[in-house]
Amino acid sequence: MSDNKNIDQHTGTETTDHEWDGVKELNTPMPKWWIGIFYISILWAVGYAVAMPAIPLLNGYTKGLFGWSDRVKVAEAIDEMHAERAVNAQALIGAGITQIENNPELLRFATEQGKALFGDNCETCHGKRGLGVVGYPNLNDDIWIWGGSFDEIKYSINYGIRAAHDDTRLSTMMAYGRDEILEPKQIDDLVQYVLQLSGQTSDGAASMRGATLFAENCTSCHAVDGTGSRENGAPNLTDAEWLYAGDAKTVRASIFDGRNGVMPNWNERLREEQIAALTFYVHSDLGGGE
């Protein structure tokens, strides 16, 4: 092809010799800069293959001059992160509320860590800023089913509630209807009594009958006056705050099928200082801690 060059008259450029109805195709050469970059890329690839892990061999592969390893790199990055946080993390592990609040650096650390961890792990159930969702308690108010002190909150986060851990907080709200512990009619009476306890309008006669049933079945956990007990994680039934809702239908469903909400134990997923930071965030930033 190079021997019989056809030069286009108008542009002075070589043509490819292809011709369609008298129209010829120009064979314009690649721009020099483009060809330059092309050859540099080839050189770069060779250099890269020498420097980085690249070529498979019969036994293993070339490790490259830099000995790069993603896993080693990330382990270093994580060690570096732990080193940066070491002082604060160590201080946080044993610290109580006052120690954190009196140390501005630790306070900042606990708050920022707690906030980020809460967003990643807790908001999915407890809602934005822990405002609660039906079945998942609001963490901003003063009501604590299992206790709202720093240590109690920490225990709940560590071991969970009805979780898969030996030290988890355990209690059972039985399914009085489904398991036929009480007759449907008796449950209706009990519902009326619970409505009365929480200051809602109720059927007086049914409520009277319900009071007896309450004394027989419910007081061991919810206390004689229905104010609940934290050892059993039994909610106070006399206030206007409800985990599931306080209307007759929902209360009936709670008694009929029982309620046994679960919170996972976080001690296997989070580190000790992370749990301390979360505890502080829930206790002091969201407010309501005791």
Add this chain to the structure above:
Amino acid sequence: MNSLHDFMEKRAFALMVGILLTVMVGGIVQIAPLYYIDSTIEEVDGMRPYSPLELAGQDIYVREGCYTCHSQMIRPLRDEIERYGHYSLAAESMYDRPFLWGSKRTGPDLARVGGKYTDDWHVMHMSEPRKAVPDSVMPPYAFLATTKLNYANFGAHLKAQKALRVPYTDEMVRLAASDIETQVNPDADDVDAFLARYPKAQVRNFDGQADITEMDAIIAYMQILGTLVDFDEYEANIKDNSR
């Protein structure tokens, strides 16, 4: 050189053969070593094939296209590990047919979601995602809770997986359907035998309903993700494992 160019360019068949040879070299260099180099075949304690119910859940995960918005691949990057947990190992998807690493995260990564949330939460979230997470853009999958799981012939499914070299035993294939019933019933007689077949499987009624629904299956699958390997015993830093 020019004459070879000329020759190839003007003969479709020669060009095809040339392309094939070129692509083949690339393919062989990239793929063949994966089968014989020890360091690419990492074995980890704890991995086992999915239990039939978990496998049914994975099918639903594929059918509903969950992988288009959720990845199952925690990369070895600091911030990712801080949020999701230990980076994913290749071995953790060794029994995935197909693997579900995904390439897009509209929703969060799910590689270690097992045990992070409760069954009740999953039921609520699948049925009505915005009830759980107000900003969520996930579509609702409430119908999973009302759709009975079709598992009468599930053994055939395990057989197909076996053909793809997932090590299901003949016993597992034979008991596939009854194993599905066992996994949602902690009072079943053969729970112990089931757990011997599928260690670490979680046995309970996942969606709280009497029927075995697709919701049971998808939650069983969610709850097993990332929980099989015990990372307290995995030595990331020994030489064989560093790459």
